[in-house]
Amino acid sequence: MSALQQNRTLDFFKQNAIYFVLLILLIVIIVQDPSFLSLRNFSNILSQSSVRLIIALGVAGLIVTQGTDLSAGRQVGLAAVISATLLQSMENMNKVFPNLSEIPIPVVVLTVCAIGAVIGLFNGFVVAYLNVTPFIATMGTMIIVYGINSLYYDAVGSSPIAGFSDDFSTFAQGFFRFGDFRLSYITIYAVIATIIMWTLWNKTRFGKKRICYWRQP
Numbered sequence: 001m002s003a004l005q006q007n008r009t010l011d012f013f014k015q016n017a018i019y020f021v022l023l024i025l026l027i028v029i030i031v032q033d034p035s036f037l038s039l040r041n042f043s044n045i046l047s048q049s050s051v052r053l054i055i056a057l058g059v060a061g062l063i064v065t066q067g068t069d070l071s072a073g074r075q076v077g078l079a080a081v082i083s084a085t086l087l088q089s090m091e092n093m094n095k096v097f098p099n100l101s102e103i104p105i106p107v108v109v110l111t112v113c114a115i116g117a118v119i120g121l122f123n124g125f126v127v128a129y130l131n132v133t134p135f136i137a138t139m140g141t142m143i144i145v146y147g148i149n150s151l152y153y154d155a156v157g158s159s160p161i162a163g164f165s166d167d168f169s170t171f172a173q174g175f176f177r178f179g180d181f182r183l184s185y186i187t188i189y190a191v192i193a194t195i196i197m198w199t200l201w202n203k204t205r206f207g208k209k210r211i212c213y214w215r216q217p
Helices: 004-017 017-032 039-064 071-084 105-127 133-158 166-171 183-204 205-215
Strands: 175-178 181-184
Touching: 004 017, 004 105, 017 166, 039 071, 039 181, 039 183, 039 205, 071 105, 071 133, 166 183, 181 183, 183 205
Parallel strands: none
Antiparallel strands: 175 181
């Protein structure tokens, strides 16, 4: 093997080292527990990863423009708590807002998205106009959102937030069954979100401008 081929092989292993490490870990796990390859386990991994994929799609847009958002996870937690309290079943004796009539799911989804947009607008203002680095700005927002989340949850009371409407339970936890494999609705939502974001970044003028900005030295 020539020196050039050796260098190429070495560069290949260096650039893909993380994948080889993950492959080795995967082999070790499969040897220790062959049930890891079961369709049921695969569907669980797919469902759990779909939630993180949706979050990653939003943060990736910031990374492309050399930014970041450490508050994304806390925003998801706040959205979950708010939507859960608004979509409890009317028959629930421990309903957080007992006098609140049933709210359509799209209205709640748009509400929590609007809250996230306001938080993102605040982050953008702090970074763009106050010249605070994204890491520091979003770290502060992360702490603020965590505090709001805690205050909101404490105001709810000691009882757990449960007893959701059937429509919300189906919307959040529903799935299609194909034998032992279950394709959850959340995975479908993640695929739709991926297609939307891919189209935004690759097929629109806005996305192409952002990518060009990132590629500038």
